[in-house]
Amino acid sequence: MNRADAIEPLGQLEIERxxxxxxxxxxxRRRCGGHYPIDPFGLDAQIADAVQPLFRAAIRxxxxxEQAVPKQGPALVVANRGVGAVEPIALGLAALQAxxxxxxxxxxxxLPFVGAATRRLGAIAGSEHDxxxxxxxxxxxxxxxxxxxxxIHAGDAPAALATALTHSPIVPAAVVPRGRVGALTxxxxxxxGSLVTLPDPYDPRDPLTAGxxxxxxxxxxxxxxxSPTDS
Amino acid sequence: xxxxxxxxxxxxxxLGTRVAQLxxxxxxxxxxxxxxxxxxxxxxxxxxxxRIDPREPDRMRAFVEEYAPHVVAHFGVYEPASRxxxxxxxxxxxxxxxxxxxxxxxxxxxxYVVVRSGLEVYGPPSARISVPGExxxxxxxxxxxxxxxxxxGAAKGLALRAGIPVGALRYAPVVGSHVPxxxxxxxxxxxxxxSALSDPPFSLLHPDDAAEAMVVAIERRIxxxxxxxxxxxxxxxxxxxLGGRVPMPVVPGGWGLAGRVAEIAGAAIAPHVVELLxxxxxxxxxxxxxxxxxxxxxxxxxxxxxxxxxxxxxxxxMNRDVA
Numbered sequence: 001m002n003r004a005d006a007i008e009p010l011g012q013l014e015i016e017r018x019x020x021x022x023x024x025x026x027x028x029r030r031r032c033g034g035h036y037p038i039d040p041f042g043l044d045a046q047i048a049d050a051v052q053p054l055f056r057a058a059i060r061x062x063x064x065x066e067q068a069v070p071k072q073g074p075a076l077v078v079a080n081r082g083v084g085a086v087e088p089i090a091l092g093l094a095a096l097q098a099x100x101x102x103x104x105x106x107x108x109x110x111l112p113f114v115g116a117a118t119r120r121l122g123a124i125a126g127s128e129h130d131x132x133x134x135x136x137x138x139x140x141x142x143x144x145x146x147x148x149x150x151x152i153h154a155g156d157a158p159a160a161l162a163t164a165l166t167h168s169p170i171v172p173a174a175v176v177p178r179g180r181v182g183a184l185t186x187x188x189x190x191x192x193g194s195l196v197t198l199p200d201p202y203d204p205r206d207p208l209t210a211g212x213x214x215x216x217x218x219x220x221x222x223x224x225x226x227s228p229t230d231s
Numbered sequence: 232x233x234x235x236x237x238x239x240x241x242x243x244x245x246l247g248t249r250v251a252q253l254x255x256x257x258x259x260x261x262x263x264x265x266x267x268x269x270x271x272x273x274x275x276x277x278x279x280x281x282r283i284d285p286r287e288p289d290r291m292r293a294f295v296e297e298y299a300p301h302v303v304a305h306f307g308v309y310e311p312a313s314r315x316x317x318x319x320x321x322x323x324x325x326x327x328x329x330x331x332x333x334x335x336x337x338x339x340x341x342x343y344v345v346v347r348s349g350l351e352v353y354g355p356p357s358a359r360i361s362v363p364g365e366x367x368x369x370x371x372x373x374x375x376x377x378x379x380x381x382x383x384g385a386a387k388g389l390a391l392r393a394g395i396p397v398g399a400l401r402y403a404p405v406v407g408s409h410v411p412x413x414x415x416x417x418x419x420x421x422x423x424x425x426s427a428l429s430d431p432p433f434s435l436l437h438p439d440d441a442a443e444a445m446v447v448a449i450e451r452r453i454x455x456x457x458x459x460x461x462x463x464x465x466x467x468x469x470x471x472x473l474g475g476r477v478p479m480p481v482v483p484g485g486w487g488l489a490g491r492v493a494e495i496a497g498a499a500i501a502p503h504v505v506e507l508l509x510x511x512x513x514x515x516x517x518x519x520x521x522x523x524x525x526x527x528x529x530x531x532x533x534x535x536x537x538x539x540x541x542x543x544x545x546x547x548x549m550n551r552d553v554a
Contacts, residue, residue, distance in 0.1 A: 015463075032472060033472055033473070034465075034468075034469040034470070034471070034472030034473035035473070036469070037463060037532070038432050038463065038464045038465055038466055038469060039432070039463060039464055040361070040362045040432055040434055040460075040463070040464045040513035040514075041361055041362060041432070042361065042431065042432050042511075108358070110358035110359070112428075115358055116429060116430075116431075119361075124361070125358060125359050125360065125361055126359075127359045127360055129359075129360045129362070129363060129364055129366075129367055129515075130359075130360060130361055130362055132364065132515075133362040133363075133364060133515040133517070134362075136515060136517035137515075137517075
């Protein structure tokens, strides 16, 4: 038999959307045969899909304003962040719940092995080049604001990504623990707000525009954080 | 468009021949001539071929000056360990580039030049930039990457002197069943050396897409660099398994030995191939989609399937006509 005859299509695995878990034997067969999609940023759809149930079991997310998340096309989801690594996962689960799409979180660590592992799960580098490339590829990209410790402030917009943030629709989001011990019990609420826009026409390459967008984003996230918690 | 004379360097290669076939079918190309040190791989209907070794730069330059092309498609860029040694590849690339570009510029009728380049000019992907766009400053770390950047530099110098647009197509590694390519040859070994410490993504380009991109670049007069890279990617481990091969993990100090063994097995490994296997090689193809309209390039994993679909030996029955 020709080797090509033995090669199967990629099946239902997709870069953009999370697929249902396969039976273990099928998954192993697919893995050993190399029949899974990889994207240029390093996302391994099979591995990323396989860990989704673990994330869902560890972190419970309630989503508010899910209609604000675009179902297709490039978009940025800008959210607050505390000190931990849980918020990006919670945001990713919320975006998945809201749109069925895989969120590409910005900020893959620049560490050997750890960086590669997070890229396998869909993270991308925190550089303007890679964020723009991800938007060009039509992904929905999660951008964290500067860490704010107690999660009561919005944090500054990342200056290194300022220009990249002007090229696609921006959805503000607030990630907050549900109740006083939500962060400990893995119970989170993610609130999505209306698209951040500027009233006037603008040049996406203009640094002044980038600054205005950064301010508007921060204000929008702060407003979502200030809205009453439904715990 | 009133193009009359088109010169294709490196026409003897698979890509050069395919480009010649596409261009001779175009009405705007009144006359098509190619040069190389080996003859074309396929039948050409209108295009003419002149056998000149780039190691004879005076002869090459004299021919180019005599022909006085309006358009130059510069495929005289030779990949190390593809059809020749790294030293020969570098020498021929440099001599062919200089003789062709200087000869063409001196005629005063040159309107457009497009050169073959590659994603290797960016150097290995970093933790900060993993999918480089054309605005990323090139930082090649391998002899082939530097050679490609030299070609781009020579073309850019010509553009400034002659005041004409010059395109540089930065191809992902071109792999196909009939294209002599070190990475393609390596992946077809029964045992494929892969990095033990990483499994980075790389992108490939189908030969037909590479040829089409060159022709569209001429028609649209694309100016400046342009990544030509299909959607998706694969990793070395995955590519080996897709072809039913056995991945052989190699630790950082072991690539010299792996290279020797692979060379004995018939697949010499050039430094840019080691770079691809250890660090990956991808690029942002947005500009090609937007400016060249290349929206249907073959995905990397399809390119791999076609590579592995090519049987090692084609069985032919004695009692049956096959051609």
